[in-house]
Amino acid sequence: MWHVLIVEDDPETVDFFALSVGKSSQLALAGCANNVAQAKAFLSDPSNRVDVLLTDLGLPDGSGLDVIRFARQQHPECEALVISMFGDDDNVLASIEAGALGYIHKDATPDDIAHTITEMKLGASPISPMIARKVLRRYLHAVQPPVAEATRKCTPDAQKPADDNTPSLSPREQGVLDLVARGFSYAEIARLQGVSVHTVQTHIKNLYAKLSVHSKNEAVFEAGRLGLLNSAER
Known part of the structure; x- marks a missing residue:
């Protein structure tokens, strides 16, 4: 209790x-x-x-x-x-x-x-x-480059993360990450993904390891910095 x-x-x-x-x-x-x-x-x-x-x-x-x-x-x-x-x-x-x-x-x-x-x-x-949404917008604003720089870097490879060490996420991990960024709880994510809360926690644990973070907020920040969040979450 x-x-x-x-x-x-x-x-x-x-x-x-x-x-x-x-x-x-x-x-x-x-x-x-x-x-x-x-x-x-x-x-x-x-x-x-x-x-x-x-x-x-x-x-x-x-x-x-x-x-x-x-x-x-x-x-x-x-x-x-x-x-x-x-x-x-x-x-x-x-x-x-x-x-x-x-x-x-x-x-x-x-x-x-x-x-x-x-x-x-x-x-x-x-x-x-x-x-x-406010938290995500604030974090993304902090990591996104100025407009001029973004325009200069607009090449065929611009959509790819610049860092070759960017972790590769499974489709399920990507889906969980996107829902975490939108503020959904573990229970809500489990319901939306059709899996158990334990499975969601396992995906979260794997995400933390791949992103080298220890909390949801750090995960969202690092994912935004690496360009791993779907454009809909920006």
Whole structure:
């Protein structure tokens, strides 16, 4: 059973999250905090077990980013899921850099938060499609060459990766990579590909090895840099 700390200042949202967590046999409500100070106090208490941090970013006395960083210091195994109204690129990327494994915009909050949390604990990185698109666009913008350079390199071989060491992906691995880049969870990818979640995890593991990365975000970044993402994902 995983213990969940909810950090949110809106009472109705807290009740909604707590009710969802309470309905799952795999989750237990560790506690609730409505600001940064309360959250840090709870996380500092060695008697409190926290496996999952469910937090908003806009809190009355600061940012949920501080809570994420503090949680990782106090509870290294704790995984953070952000659910926030802030959907701009800076906040999204700052949350991921702080250690969040998932980011869901409040306008797209899933009905079953407990299911989203358990998927994350089983290896998924839940991200709203809108948020995934922002992350991908930001990463691709960072690695794509200027227009002039791209035009100059527009030769018959321009569509081929310039690096001869670019890894070769199987059709199934390519399909999984494209869906990961679009923000789908492992369970969603398994359903779309008609395979088990275990099979998806195996493909992900192989992708990590081929791309020499250790996370989904790194995989998307490296795949974009190497030109391995289908044009539809750009």
